[in-house]
Amino acid sequence: MSTAAELKKLYQKGKKRKILAILFIFLALLVAVVVSVSLGAGSPRFNEAMQAILARLFPFLQIDPGPTLTQTIVLDLRLPRIVMAIIAGAGLAASGATMQGVLRNPLVSSYILGISAAAGFGAALAIVFGIGVIEGYGKYLMIINAFVFSMLAMVLVYGIARLRGITTETVILAGVAVGYLFSALLSLIQYVAPEHQAVRAVVFWLMGGLNSATWESILAVFPIVIVTFVFMVQQSWNINVTSMGEEVATSLGVHTKRVLTITMILETLATASIIAFTGVIGFICLISPHISRMLIGNDHRFLIPCSAVVGALLLLCSDTVGRLVLQPTELPVGIVTSLLGVPFFIYMLMSKKRRTWR
Amino acid sequence: MKLTINKLSFNYTSFPVLRDVNFAVDVGEVLGIVGPNGSGKSTLLRCINRILKTKQNTVLVDGKDISGINLKELSKIMGYVPQSSNSTFPFTVFDVVLMGRKPYIHWSLGERDYAIVADTLAFLGIGELAMRHFNELSGGEQQKVIVARALSQEPQILLLDEPTSSLDIKHQLEILCILKSLAQTKNCSVILSMHDLNLASRFSDRLLMLKKGSIFAVGTPESVLTEENIESVYGVKARVTDSVIGKPQVTPLISEFNGIRDLKLPAEIAAKS
Numbered sequence: 001m002s003t004a005a006e007l008k009k010l011y012q013k014g015k016k017r018k019i020l021a022i023l024f025i026f027l028a029l030l031v032a033v034v035v036s037v038s039l040g041a042g043s044p045r046f047n048e049a050m051q052a053i054l055a056r057l058f059p060f061l062q063i064d065p066g067p068t069l070t071q072t073i074v075l076d077l078r079l080p081r082i083v084m085a086i087i088a089g090a091g092l093a094a095s096g097a098t099m100q101g102v103l104r105n106p107l108v109s110s111y112i113l114g115i116s117a118a119a120g121f122g123a124a125l126a127i128v129f130g131i132g133v134i135e136g137y138g139k140y141l142m143i144i145n146a147f148v149f150s151m152l153a154m155v156l157v158y159g160i161a162r163l164r165g166i167t168t169e170t171v172i173l174a175g176v177a178v179g180y181l182f183s184a185l186l187s188l189i190q191y192v193a194p195e196h197q198a199v200r201a202v203v204f205w206l207m208g209g210l211n212s213a214t215w216e217s218i219l220a221v222f223p224i225v226i227v228t229f230v231f232m233v234q235q236s237w238n239i240n241v242t243s244m245g246e247e248v249a250t251s252l253g254v255h256t257k258r259v260l261t262i263t264m265i266l267e268t269l270a271t272a273s274i275i276a277f278t279g280v281i282g283f284i285c286l287i288s289p290h291i292s293r294m295l296i297g298n299d300h301r302f303l304i305p306c307s308a309v310v311g312a313l314l315l316l317c318s319d320t321v322g323r324l325v326l327q328p329t330e331l332p333v334g335i336v337t338s339l340l341g342v343p344f345f346i347y348m349l350m351s352k353k354r355r356t357w358r
Numbered sequence: 359m360k361l362t363i364n365k366l367s368f369n370y371t372s373f374p375v376l377r378d379v380n381f382a383v384d385v386g387e388v389l390g391i392v393g394p395n396g397s398g399k400s401t402l403l404r405c406i407n408r409i410l411k412t413k414q415n416t417v418l419v420d421g422k423d424i425s426g427i428n429l430k431e432l433s434k435i436m437g438y439v440p441q442s443s444n445s446t447f448p449f450t451v452f453d454v455v456l457m458g459r460k461p462y463i464h465w466s467l468g469e470r471d472y473a474i475v476a477d478t479l480a481f482l483g484i485g486e487l488a489m490r491h492f493n494e495l496s497g498g499e500q501q502k503v504i505v506a507r508a509l510s511q512e513p514q515i516l517l518l519d520e521p522t523s524s525l526d527i528k529h530q531l532e533i534l535c536i537l538k539s540l541a542q543t544k545n546c547s548v549i550l551s552m553h554d555l556n557l558a559s560r561f562s563d564r565l566l567m568l569k570k571g572s573i574f575a576v577g578t579p580e581s582v583l584t585e586e587n588i589e590s591v592y593g594v595k596a597r598v599t600d601s602v603i604g605k606p607q608v609t610p611l612i613s614e615f616n617g618i619r620d621l622k623l624p625a626e627i628a629a630k631s
């Protein structure tokens with residue numbers, strides 16, 4: 001079993017299996033999209049929904065687009081929401097996988113740098129007091145605030161960690177500290193908020209949701225998520241090597257501090273731009289990487305893309321369930337992801353013989 | 359490649375760990391570094407490999423200052439085996455050894471990468487472990503995998519930090535024989551720190567004895583491992599004799615060691631035995 005040709009065969013076989021797994025989940029995602037489009041309040045039938053989509057996508061085919069109401073429901077309400085679920089799920093999960101890898105810690109999620117609390121604080125400032133970093137942008141105030149404060153949290157974490165040399169420990173501790181700082185400020189705002197309405201709006205924002213997704217917001221988020229995703233995958237080899245420890249990575253020619261800084265910036269950009277539009281959607285970024293590790297192992301070249309498709313699938317399914325169970329109202333997606341995700345995750349943990357972390 | 363260490367000093371904060379260390383290692387030479395805990399053995403290896411940054415012109419490879427070589431190029435010259443290895447997220451043996459090819463790989467693997475990984479696995483006799491998980495191996499097998507990773511870097515200088523400390527006697531000998539043959543057949547310079555003076559004496563061409571961050575003695579095992587040197591560096595009285603293979607054999611004398619002589623077993627344990 002030790003000749004180069006045999007090793008290559010074995011390795012290629014494993015690689016093919018990983019790629020197939022990713023493709024299979026991607027296929028499941030496509031199925032989920034089709035199902036999700038034709039389910040829910042005021043629902044058009046499946047073929048009507050497809051008609052509306054195809055008519056818009058390929059106008060030259062001259063398909064009958066169907067009634068205007070159907071078109072509005074499918075194209076302007078449901079589809080953007082589905083697309084946002086895919087982008088958000090993929091971006092959060094890929095960020096989570098990257099941060100777990102580079103910080104060598106299975107408990108890390110993409111919120112490890114205090115981003116969620118900071119974004120919440122920024123959004124709350126806008127909701128309760130109408131205070132923004134940029135004045136006079138109306139409905140964009142909340143989004144811009146959430147994004148800017150997320151970035152601010154990352155800069156703070158980086159600055160604090162830098163004082164003692166950027167290492168995994170200092171980054172994690174600084175991230176936790178900054179997270180506590182912003183959640184205290186967030187609580188303070190809620191405590192002193194003059195109206196109950198405003199507090200309720202803040203709580204609602206913190207639960208996260210995809211119901212406000214529009215093509216406009218997708219146009220803003222998608223480019224950031226796709227670009228950061230490509231750069232995260234590009235760091236795969238560096239992250240793989242880093243997981244054997246900083247010393248070893250250095251001896252293999254990898255600048256560990258540089259890799260950590262780059263990935264911090266990438267994941268903050270992706271996560272911040274997503275949650276600025278969706279609110280804090282938790283858990284996806286923690287479990288998707290773990291589910292992926294169980295499926296295809298720890299090589300980040302495959303793990304990051306796999307986490308992305310798993311995250312997209314999980315978030316889309318959760319959101320669809322959330323839309324359906326309490327009709328005519330909705331269950332916030334954050335609640336559904338945990339209620340559905342936790343049992344599934346525990347099942348996977350129990351059924352797998354080999355641990356995928358130490 | 360010839361390695362030269364020139365007036366190397368290093369402090370972690372204000373406490374000096376290495377003080378004015380000078381020596382050279384020849385091509386294909388095995389240099390053993392010995393000395394008590396905290397004498398600077400690990401720090402010295404890390405400085406050589408630029409895991410710890412030192413002043414300019416202190417570590418030279420074929421006369422070239424390593425602080426002028428970029429990290430990636432340096433990793434094609436030097437391999438490093440740390441004291442202990444584990445990975446938070448486990449990889450297969452193949453994946454771990456493949457990491458040694460990191461300086462050469464951009465994204466996908468080339469034929470040469472497969473060939474070298476296969477060669478090093480065969481050289482270390484662990485070909486059949488290739489698809490096993492690293493974390494599920496025994497300590498001895500793990501150490502061989504880590505040595506294989508360093509070798510797949512195709513280094514001309516190999517640094518090892520106590521590579522045999524946690525191994526059984528058979529694995530100790532196996533690893534050291536592998537290193538010796540590496541030096542002899544592939545002209546790789548091997549620098550390793552060790553605690554076991556008898557193994558160091560047996561497998562090193564030369565020994566470097568550190569005391570509190572300075573070189574106390576350097577030379578052949580016969581010249582370094584003397585009763586006087588061992589007592590003044592370790593504070594242990596020992597008898598040095600010729601072993602069956604003609605290398606100095608160190609036998610510590612417990613009865614002459616103050617710390618142990620005064621130690622008494624608790625009464626109940628003494629009664630049982």
